[in-house]
Amino acid sequence: MTPALPAALAGLGFGLSLIVAIGAQNAFVLRQGLRGEHVGPVVAVCAISDLVLIMAGVAGAGTLVSAVPWLLTVIRYAGAAFLFAYGLLAARRALRGGALITDPSGAATALGVTLATVLALTWLNPHVYLDTVVLLGSISGTHGDQRWWFAAGAGLASILWFTALGYGARLLRPVFARPAAWRVLDGFIAAVMFTLAVSLVLSA
Template sequence: MTTGLLAAVAGLGLGLSLIVAIGAQNAFVLRQGLRVEHVPAVVAVCAVSDAVLILAGVAGNSWLSARLPDAITVVRLAGAAFLLGYAVLAARRALRPSSIAVDTGGRRTGLAATVVTCLALTWLNPHVYLDTVLLLGSVAESHGDRRWWFAGGAVVGSLVWFGALGYGARLLRPLFARPAAWRVLDAGIAVVMAALGLGLLSSAL
């Protein structure tokens, strides 16, 4: 295996290790996959967003954290507000299972609203910047001239993960044919997002 491919494999491994952990973005992709609702758009938004952030980090944009510390605080506060608001919505869905649509029944979210929510969950999450721009960017620099191989591996890892999560979720649809399963999922999403939101809020204050 060439040194370039080794760098790409290293990027793939680190990229996957950073995004596989359940968070607000992954929870949203999972729910959209289970509903089979705007999955291509959601997967594309997440994968492209990650690619942009990874490439920005490798290109040297990690200096933002040192030069604009106030901007980091603003992003954390905005992210906390959004996550806590989404946690409330998920909690309401858990308490009202009749409003949950498994397939074509009930009210479905429009494409524009889904994309906006996905963008917000991605770009208002400061952990995304810490993981992709700062951490991946700094590790990529250690590979020298092969840093773009590393970046390519990380981008592929992101695409593979979001594709598998979005399109693979439909395999679980028989389980989620029952309203009780949706209540558990939405309750879990509410807890995860509330915890992330409170964590961001405490780190910003």
């Protein structure tokens, strides 16, 4: 076994441990997958963003992030405000009743708006810098010359996860053929957004 393989497998496992969790970004990707709306671009933005952050962390950007604490503070409050606003939209959908996947009244959101939303959910999350840039970057250093293989494994984890979440969501479409299911999903998304927004403010 070459030294690169254990490092890549370690990166794959660690990368999955960071992203396979209920969060604002995953909730958004799931909803887009269920609606079959701009899934490819959303998955691409999430995966590419992770790859950029992973490479930055392995390259040593974690030191810069740690040295500029005020930047994380700005991102923290901006992210909290955005999450709260998005949570309000999800709560309104839950109260009014979510549109069925095949319901023409559930008009598709413009690609630009969708991409702006997923970019905000990704880059206005201070934890992404602490986890992906600082933590993952620090752990990659323990692999010495194989740290870029560790990064490759972590990057593969992101690609596999977001692709599976976005395109695999279609398997749940029979469940979401009922309006009540959309109400539950949007209520859950609202709760996640509100919880994350409050946690960001309280952790400041």
